Structure formats: structure tokens, C-alpha cells
Amino acid sequence: MIKFENVSFNYPDSDDASVENITLEIKKGEAVLLCGESGCGKTTLVRMINGLIPHFYEGRMNGHVYVNETDTIQAELYETAKIVGSVFQNPRSQFFCVDSTSELAFGPENMGISEKEILARIDKTVSSMNIRPLMNRSIFDMSGGEKQKIACASVDTLNPEVCVLDEPSSNLSLEAIDDLKDTLDCWKKEGRTIVVAEHRLYWLKDICDRVICLKNGKIVFDMTMDEFKNLSESELRSHGLRSVNENLEMTPVKESPLDAGNMILENFSYSYRGFDALDIKRQEIPRGEVIAIVGHNGAGKSTFSKCVCGLMKSFKGYIEIDGKKYKSGKLLKNAYMVMQDVNHQLFCESVMDEVTLGMDDENEEIALEVLEKLGLKEFADRHPMSLSGGQKQRVAVASAVLSEKEIILFDEPTSGLDFYNMEKVAELIRSLRGNKTVFVVTHDPDLIRRCATVVLRLEKGHVADIKISGGNSKDGKEKERYFAAV
Amino acid sequence: MDGVITKKSNGKLGGKDLINIGIYAAIYCVIMTAISMLGFIPVLMPSLAVLCPLIGGITMMLFYTKVKKFGMITIITVLIGAFLWITGMGYWPFIFGIICGVVADLIAKGGNYASKKMTMLSHGIMNITIFGCFLPLYLDIDGYFASRTSYGSDYVNVLKTIFQPWTAPIILGCAFVFGVLGALLGMSFMKKHFEKAGIV
Amino acid sequence: MDPRTKLLILITITTFALGGAGGKRVEALVPVLCMMPFLLLITAKRFKTAVIGIFLFWVTTFLLGFANTHGMSGFLYYILLGSCGILGRFLPCIMMGRYLMESTTVSEFNAAMKRMHVSDNFIIPMSVMFRFFPTVIDEAESIGCAMKMRGISLTGKHASKIIEYRMVPLMTCCVNIGEELSAAALTRGLGGNVKRTNICKIGFRMQDYVAMALCLIPWILLIVDVVK
Numbered sequence: 075m076i077k078f079e080n081v082s083f084n085y086p087d088s089d090d091a092s093v094e095n096i097t098l099e100i101k102k103g104e105a106v107l108l109c110g111e112s113g114c115g116k117t118t119l120v121r122m123i124n125g126l127i128p129h130f131y132e133g134r135m136n137g138h139v140y141v142n143e144t145d146t147i148q149a150e151l152y153e154t155a156k157i158v159g160s161v162f163q164n165p166r167s168q169f170f171c172v173d174s175t176s177e178l179a180f181g182p183e184n185m186g187i188s189e190k191e192i193l194a195r196i197d198k199t200v201s202s203m204n205i206r207p208l209m210n211r212s213i214f215d216m217s218g219g220e221k222q223k224i225a226c227a228s229v230d231t232l233n234p235e236v237c238v239l240d241e242p243s244s245n246l247s248l249e250a251i252d253d254l255k256d257t258l259d260c261w262k263k264e265g266r267t268i269v270v271a272e273h274r275l276y277w278l279k280d281i282c283d284r285v286i287c288l289k290n291g292k293i294v295f296d297m298t299m300d301e302f303k304n305l306s307e308s309e310l311r312s313h314g315l316r317s318v319n320e321n322l323e324m325t326p327v328k329e330s331p332l333d334a335g336n337m338i339l340e341n342f343s344y345s346y347r348g349f350d351a352l353d354i355k356r357q358e359i360p361r362g363e364v365i366a367i368v369g370h371n372g373a374g375k376s377t378f379s380k381c382v383c384g385l386m387k388s389f390k391g392y393i394e395i396d397g398k399k400y401k402s403g404k405l406l407k408n409a410y411m412v413m414q415d416v417n418h419q420l421f422c423e424s425v426m427d428e429v430t431l432g433m434d435d436e437n438e439e440i441a442l443e444v445l446e447k448l449g450l451k452e453f454a455d456r457h458p459m460s461l462s463g464g465q466k467q468r469v470a471v472a473s474a475v476l477s478e479k480e481i482i483l484f485d486e487p488t489s490g491l492d493f494y495n496m497e498k499v500a501e502l503i504r505s506l507r508g509n510k511t512v513f514v515v516t517h518d519p520d521l522i523r524r525c526a527t528v529v530l531r532l533e534k535g536h537v538a539d540i541k542i543s544g545g546n547s548k549d550g551k552e553k554e555r556y557f558a559a560v
Numbered sequence: 561m562d563g564v565i566t567k568k569s570n571g572k573l574g575g576k577d578l579i580n581i582g583i584y585a586a587i588y589c590v591i592m593t594a595i596s597m598l599g600f601i602p603v604l605m606p607s608l609a610v611l612c613p614l615i616g617g618i619t620m621m622l623f624y625t626k627v628k629k630f631g632m633i634t635i636i637t638v639l640i641g642a643f644l645w646i647t648g649m650g651y652w653p654f655i656f657g658i659i660c661g662v663v664a665d666l667i668a669k670g671g672n673y674a675s676k677k678m679t680m681l682s683h684g685i686m687n688i689t690i691f692g693c694f695l696p697l698y699l700d701i702d703g704y705f706a707s708r709t710s711y712g713s714d715y716v717n718v719l720k721t722i723f724q725p726w727t728a729p730i731i732l733g734c735a736f737v738f739g740v741l742g743a744l745l746g747m748s749f750m751k752k753h754f755e756k757a758g759i760v
Numbered sequence: 761m762d763p764r765t766k767l768l769i770l771i772t773i774t775t776f777a778l779g780g781a782g783g784k785r786v787e788a789l790v791p792v793l794c795m796m797p798f799l800l801l802i803t804a805k806r807f808k809t810a811v812i813g814i815f816l817f818w819v820t821t822f823l824l825g826f827a828n829t830h831g832m833s834g835f836l837y838y839i840l841l842g843s844c845g846i847l848g849r850f851l852p853c854i855m856m857g858r859y860l861m862e863s864t865t866v867s868e869f870n871a872a873m874k875r876m877h878v879s880d881n882f883i884i885p886m887s888v889m890f891r892f893f894p895t896v897i898d899e900a901e902s903i904g905c906a907m908k909m910r911g912i913s914l915t916g917k918h919a920s921k922i923i924e925y926r927m928v929p930l931m932t933c934c935v936n937i938g939e940e941l942s943a944a945a946l947t948r949g950l951g952g953n954v955k956r957t958n959i960c961k962i963g964f965r966m967q968d969y970v971a972m973a974l975c976l977i978p979w980i981l982l983i984v985d986v987v988k
Contacts (some may be wrong), residue, residue, distance in 0.1 A: 124947045130576065151575075152952030160947040167937045168944035172891055176867040179959045180945075186954035193959060214894050225944075232948065385905045410909050417933050418899070419906035421925040423752060432910045459757030459932055473910070573881055575951025576942050582888025583938035587931070589889070590896040618927050622935065635885055643889075647857045649850070650774045696849075753928045759935045 075236060075267045076100040076123055081137035082291075083118055083127060092118045093291040096137075100284075102235075105258070105268040107282035107299075109275060111314030111492045114288040116271040120240045122146065123269060125154035141236060156185065159229030163241040163490060165221035169213050174224050177213060181232040192231070199230040203257060217371040219250025226257045236267045243274050244490035247371055247517045248322060251277050273492045276320035279303060287313050316493045316520065324368050324522045326529050326543040332508060334362040341391035343535075344377050351377040352535045359528070360542065361395070364503055364512045366526035374535040375515050379483050382513060383409040395480065409481035410474035414489060416466040420458040425450060425469055428458050432477030444472050448502070464495055468502065475510075482506060483513040488521050500524035573631055581632055584623040585639045588616050592640075593647075609694070609735045613687035617742020618749050620683055625750070625760050627673050630665060633686065637661030641689050653692030660689045680743040687739030691732045698728045761800075763872035765968040766860045769796060770853070772975040777852050789978050796974075797855035804863045813855045820844040820851070866890045871960040880956060892938070899933045900926070 078098040084091050093115040100106055108116040121127040122139045125146040139146045142157050159181075162168045171177040178199060182192040200206055205223055213221060222242060229237060239258075243251045255277050261268060262281060270278060285302040287294045294313060303318055310317060342354035352374040359365060369375050380386045382393070384405030392401045400408060413419055422428040429445065430436040445451045448468045453461060458469050467487065474482050484503065488496045496518070503525045506512050514526060522529060527543040595611045627633060641657020664686040671678025754760050773793050794817070801810035823844050866887055873883050903926060907913070912925055 126943055126947065130943055130946055150952075151946045152949040155947055155949035155952075158947070160944070162940065162944055164937075164940055166895075167940035170891060170941065170945045170948070170950075171887070172866045176865075176960070181948040183957050183959065184949035184952055184954075186952070186957055189957055189959050192957065196959075228948065380905075383905075383909060385908065406908055407911070411905075413902065413906065415902070415933065417936070418902045418929055419910070420929060421907075421910075421912070431912070457753065457756035459753065459928075477910070575884070575946050578881060578884040578951070579888050579942040579945060580938065582885035583892055583934065583941070585885060586889045586892035587896050587934050590893060590900070594900075615923060615927070619931065622931060631881065635881060638882070639885055639889060642886075645774070645857075646770065646860055647854065650853060651771065749924075749927070754931065757928075757932050759932055 075102040075104070075142055076269070077138075077140040078119075078122070079138040079140070081122065081139060082135070083122070084134040085131070086133050091291050092133075093288075096291075096293065098286070098293070098296075100267060100269065102267055103262075103265050104284055105262050105282045106270070107275070107278050107285045108269065108271040108288065109273070109285065109313075109315055110288040110294070111494055112273075114314075115291040116288050117240055118291075119288075120160075120238045120269065120271050123236065123238050124158045124160045125149065125151050126160075152184065155181070155232070155234075157234055158236045158238060159232050159234035161222070161225050161229055161237070161239040161242050163244050165218045165225060165245055168225050169221065169228070172212060172214070173210060174208050174213055174216075175210050177224055178228050178231050181228055185232070195231045195233070199227050202260065203227050203230065217250075218245050219247060219253060219371060222246060222250060222254060223257070226254070230261075234266070236269070237261055239268070239270045239272075241271055241273060241490055243272065243277065245486075248519075249370060255281060273316060273490070274320065275316055275318050276322070279318050287315070289313065311493065314492055314494050316496075320520065321523065322519050324366065324519050324529050324531075326366070326526050326541055327523060329527050329543050331360065331527070331543065332362045334360070334508075335396070337361050337511065338394040339391065340394060342378070342381055343391065344381060344386055344389055350535050352381065354535070354537055357530075357537055357540075359511070359530075361511050362508050363527040363543075364507050364514060364525050365528040365530055366522045367513055367515045367530050367532060368517070368522070369532035369538070373532040375532055376485075377535075378532060379411060379485060379513065379515050382481060382483055383411045385411075405481075408479055409483065410470075410477070410479040411483045411485060412467060412470045412474070412487065414486045416463070416470050417459065419470055419473075420466060423457060424455050425458050425461075426454045428469055429473045429476050432473055434477075441472075441476055444475050447505075448472050464491075464498060467499070471502065471506070475506075479510070481511050481513065483515065485515050486517070487514065488516065488518045493520075496521060497524065573629055577626075577629060577632055578635075580623070580626050581636050581639070584619055584626075585636050585643070587619050588636075588640060589643045591615055591619065592643075609690055609731050610738050612690055613683075613735055613739040614742040614745060616687070617683060617739070617744070617746035619746070620686070621679070621743060621746025621750055622754060622760070624668070624673070624679050624683070627668065630669050633665040633668055633682065634658075634661040637664060637686050637689055641692065644689075644693060649693045650696045652695040653689055656689045656692035656695075660685050660687075676747065679747075680740045683743040683746075684736045684739035687735045687742070688732060689735075691735045694728070694731050698725060761863075761971065762962050762964050762968050763860075763864050763869050764876065764962075765964070765971050766856075766864065767872075768975050769800075769971060770856045770860060772978060773797070773856050774853050776978050777849070789981075792974075793978070794852040796971075797852055797859050800859045800863075801855065804859060806859070806862055809855070809858055809862070813851065813858075816847065817851050820848040865960075867958070867960040868962055871958045871962045874956075874958055875962070884950070888941075892934075892941075895937060896930075896934055899937075900930055903929050903933075 076099070078096045081096045082091050082094050096119065108119060110116050118127065121131060123141060123146065127133070128135045128147060129151045135147065141154065144154065144157065146154050169177050170180050175196065178196045179192050182195060200209060203223065203226070205227055208216070208220055208224060213224060216224070242254060246254065258268060258270070258281050270282065272278060279299060283299050284296070285299055286296045307317060336358040339354060339357045339359065342352060342357065343350065344352045367375055367378060377386070381389050381391065382405065384402040386402065389402050392399045393405065394400070420428060422431060425445070426438065426441060430438065430441050433441070442451060442454065445454055448471065450465065450468055450472060453465065458466060461469065471482065487499050487503070491499065500521055503512055503514060507527065514521070516522065529541040531538040531540070592612050595615065596608055623636065638654070638657045638661050641654040644653035645651050664682040667678055667685060668682040750760065773796070777790050777794050798810050798814050801813065870883055870887055873886070907925060912922065914922060
């Protein structure tokens, strides 16, 4: 079905080949998992199958790629689109229309298929994927998981023989990953060929039947899923892979508590459009610890983080630290959020300007010290936007440390990261423990088990339970109150 | 196919080009709306003719780097004109958009979409579209006020002094000059930020 | 109502209420035309917008009347007249624009453009534009939040660079998202050489004909005027 013949590719600005001399054959109906650390070339392979390389991302290419006898180098993108459907990493950037029904019709409309046939296809997709409630709605109001479902559905209406997915789970919650798994299962039963490039492997172990691992643009191994499952954890690590049997429990690391006192969240409630997005009357949180905030979509995590950082307008609650009250205005000065898309918070021309921007008096020496600790000293004169994702994240942390913030909040710091980079983030967060109170909003159990000392679970805007490292899981008062109320 | 740098170019606008036009038009229109919110006090409306070309230049210079075919500048200018029209600024910006767009496109094409001088000139011309917003205030001023005598002749006289015909060329000139300056500003931003950020 | 009818109303209002064409004959019709957007907003259940619009319209008229009867003069008078004059003229058009935007879905709009034989070269960028507005606004808001946390504001010490601080991340983020959007759209066959189809059903109904008839009156009067 898919055939790579001695394929190499270089992106324009790099001398190193992204993939080198790949020869590979994927049979009809096979489900293949492509894995490997970041930059190993798995995304490049996916882009060759759907034709984005060389038609969208230009560069130097050798060899041939055939999908169902069609040469994707020769064929125009819209020709390839008839056979290959693609789902991408970021749910918010891959829809073209504003409402879901038009989105499902978009692909077939491009093919010039008749209106009647399109409506029939949409109907079929909607019932097979069980997404009737999502129809005729604005995609902008949907959660990441729902958006990803629409993305899959809009691939389904084109009825392609091959489906490729490029890190489809990186921005999803565990529940949404389960839904995605069901969709893939369904496609597999229909006999479609599936190629998935992924970092998180656990959800694919029952779906894929073949695993190909890449490193530096070359295939390291190519084995069946059964063989792959037998690899030891240390072997997986040596290839930069996450566990196949990922432990999904969100338990804190074992560390002795700091006993640095508590900070008290008072009256953390916020409602909009008439429903309570967040409703916490009082919650004590140990100071200086790393607190993971977990919960489903819509549990109030993002409202919570905005409130902590003082970004919610007309928010009435406050945090009490050492007997002092910090309301919104003061929180804005004392808390800092490292956003999921760090590009939002890099403003200056050089890293040095960037980190000294928020300081009361711009002291370069102190700044250099902090940069050195974070391994950024050599980049002090670089433009922050020219750095890699992880480095950008550290620049944001450096500026928070230097502007003497008491609270640092990370919003999904590990989405789309491989094992190695995830561990680095965990290390970074751990290094802040004791000096700052760190909140980490995340879906990633691996990250939690590596750095969080407290796990706070939100449910429908309430604190469902709070687990503190060393101590037993003690249910918050909030939970009792909540269930008493229900 | 050995070692070939794969790059297609034909005169026809491809899907990527059309999407780029839409994206930059959206950014430009949002900026324009934000600016006109600042100038919501109608007397400050002429600030639109200064700030839009200037700040919009940052967006447009980035857009100009993506332009390699004839038609892209025309379409984006017409779209901006159409946006002004349906947000209630009258149809003149739309008509201006068509004319200015084609002229700006031809000028930029004259510089092969690479010459800095041509780009500046082209951006200046393009921004004359904004003048279209003000045109109805000058056009047919007597005819308009003839039908508004119920407001009293004082009112008409005052309005006439505010919108004296000689102020029209000034606004038009502003739009053009600040368009050119905006292009310069945009180019300096490119050097300072965008090239380093790798989005050019 | 069909988007094409809405466009016709918009053209009519801009020509006669804003542009003041047609002279005395049409004069009596102008207030009717001016009230049309408000009526439409109410039928579309956009009460808030309608109320604000009617309020502003009424206030400007009142202020003008007030200033005239009391024989005000001087600088304040000029400003008042200038403001109300411009607002009063533009308001009906702005309201009609709001109605058009709020009551029409992007696919309806595209279908209408298609029926009017507008080229895909315009329709595709236009739908991208509409889809991208919320994204740009979202990004701008996030950047605003980030700026607040860093203490960058108009009153802060970095006020002079505020435009730079806002524009650079905004452009970078939007361009990156745009790139991903293009890739996603192209893998779903955009840009092929077949004629695109559209599943959105639009068509003229009773209310369209009534509105069109109303719009035709001033145009006919104008033509009669010109012919004479």
C-alpha cells in the first residue's frame, strides 16, 4: 500500500538529513506505529505519505514514495488527498470552517462531490463515530478532545484508504485519548491502513500491529507489536521512548514534606454565563511544594490557573500567605504563568532583555547567574524566538524567577514532548521546589510521578481530593461538602 | 529526481497562497478594528488614516514576503475594502480597494516582488483604500446637506467647515505617507524580529 | 433571509443614508431605511445590539436638536456636531453590517458568493479570514495576559515599546497557526482543479421579496431622477 524506495530528505536550512535512505513497505490494512525521540524523522515520514513533503514543506528530496501506486512526489496534493487522510497534533489549528457540519463537508466539497452524496457521507460518519451531539456547533466552543474528534470525522468523510496521524494525542486528556483509540479501532476494522507517529505509546498497544522506531533519520528497529511489548523498560529508554504499559496513576513523588507552612486559597469561585466554573470556598496548600492540578476537561483547571495568576477580571477571592492577603491585583505581581504556547510571552530582542524586563532594577549580574543555572547563559544575546521549545520555556521560567514571583504556574508544560524532554521539564520543575510554590496543570501522569509533591484533583469546579506526598490521600473538606450538596 | 530542489511555480494562485491571503487579511482587519476602537470618538477618526497604515505595515511587510504571484495583493486589498464595507464604512473603501489593489500589485510586480522601494510605494498606494472611509463625508456634501435642512442651517455650516474640501487631500496624503512609513517600520521589524524567529 | 438580500439592503442603505444620493425625492424614505437594520436585529433576537444602536441613534438626534434650539456655539459645539453628525450617518450602516455578520454563517455566505459567481480566489481567502478572526483575537488576549503578568502596560515603564511587544508575539503565533492550518486544508484537497460544491442551502423566500421591493423604490426614484 505504502512504499518508500531509498528516500532521503533535507529541510532547506539544515545540513543534516531529516531522514536518510529509508526503504520501507507497509501492507494494506496494516496499523503501524512510528516512534522515536523528537527530531528522529517520524514526522517527516508522515509528511511524505500525505504529500506535504515536498509540496508544502520544500527541501531536497531523493528517492520515491508510492501510496497505492501513486507517486506522491509527482502527484499534486489534492490527488494524494483522495487516498490519504491526515490528522495533526494541534486540534485548534486544523479546522478550516467555523461550524462542525461545514467542516465535515469541507473535504468532499473540495473534491467536487455532489451535495446529495456529501450529505449521505456525513450522515454515515456521524452515526458510526457517534458524534450527533457535536453537529451544527461552533468548533471554537469545543474542547480539545471534541475538536480532535471532528478532525477525525472530517477525514472519515473523504473515505481515504490510508489514514496518517501525526502525534494526535499530545494535546489531549486521558479520556479524549480513549475516544481517539475507539476511532482508530473502527478505522482498522474497516480495513484502512493506519500510520501513527506518537510519543505516548500505551494507548496504541492494542491497535497497532507493527512498530517502527527511528533515530537520526534511520530505522533502528522494525518489529511486531508482540515483540515490542516484550522490550524491557531500559531498552525503551535507550531509544528515548515512553513506557508501553504506562502507569496512568497520578500519584505524587515520595519526598519528605517541606513544612514551610501553608497558603490558603479563600473564596476561589468564579462563574460565567450563569454556571459555576470554579467554586472552592477554602483550600489550604503547602507552600514551596510542587502542586499538580489534574481533572477532566471543563473541571475548572484553566479558570483556576487564571484566578491564581490574577488574570480573571472581577474575581473576588484571594490567597493568604503569612497572614497577608493577595487579591487579584497583587497576585498579578506575585504569580507567573508559563503558558502552553510560550511564544505568547516572549517580547524582546534578546534573552537578556527578556529576563530583565520584569525586574525592578535591571541587574544583569543576577540575571546571568539565573541564566547559568538554567543552562541559558550562552544564549543571552540570542533572539528568544530563535530558541528551541524547551529553551523558550526556560527563558519564561528565568523571567519569572528574576521578577521575584512567589508562585509559578505551568500550563501543560509537556504536551507533545518525548521521554527525554519530558524528564528535563520534570527536572526543571523539581529544581524550583522549596524556593517557589509551583502549580502544574497537566494531563501527563509520567510528569506528575516525577516532580509533583501534591496532587490536587478538580471536579466540576470543586476540589475532589488532594494527595500529599508522604501523607495518605486525604479527602478535602470540599469533597464532603460537595457530595453532601448533591 | 536526484538532489532536485522541489519547488513549483506557475502563475496560478495555489491553495497555500489563498490561505495566506485570508490569514493576513484577518490579522490586518483585527488590528484595524482595534485601532478604530481607540478612535471611537468620531472626531478622532482621521487617526485611522495614520495608525492603520503604520501598524498594519508590520503585518503587510510579512505578507509581502509571501507574495510571489500577481493577484495576491489585489485580493487582500479588495478583502480589506470589503471588510470595511460590511462593517458599515460604505462601499467606497471597496471600490478604492479594487483600484488601489490592482495598482499596488502592478507596482510590486514591477519590482519583481523583491524591490524594497517598489514595496514601499506599493504599500503606500494600498493604504489609500482607507481614505475611502472618509470619502462620503466630502462627496456630494451639498446634496447631502440639502436633505438635512431640518437640522438647521447652523449645523450644516459647521459641518461644512469641519469637512472642508481641502482637508480631503491631507487625509489622502496621510494614508499614503504613513503607508510608506509603515512599510519601513515593517521592514525594520522583519530584520529585528521575524527573520530571527524564523517565520519569514 | 438570504445573504444576497442582506447585501442588497446594505448597499441600499450605504448609498442613500450614508451617501445621500437621490436628493429630495428619496428623503422621506431615508428614515425608513435607517430603521430597517434595527428591525432586522430585533427579528434576529440580537436585542442587546439593537437597543444599543437605537439608543445611540436617538441620543445623537436628540443632542443635535438640543444644540440647535439652544443656540450653542464655540469649540464644544463643533465637536458635538462633528461627532453626532458622523455617528448619525455611519450608524445605520454599521448596524446593518453587524446584522449581516451576526445572522449569517460563513457557509451561507460562501454559498451566496458562489451563486453570485464570485471566483474561488476570493471565496477561499474570505472564509479563511472569518475562521481566523476568533483565533487572532484569542492570541491577542493571551498575549495581553502575558503582558499583564510582566507588568507591561500603558502606565508602566515600557509603555513606549508596547506596540512592539504586542505585535511581535502576535505575528509569530498567528503565522505559525496559519502554517498548520494551510497544511491541514491542503491534505483535505483544497486547491484542486475541480469545481467546488457546497452543501449549504440558500434561496429567496417571501421576506426576501418584501425587503427587495422596499430597496428597489429608492433606486427607481434615483433612476427616474437621472433620466429626467
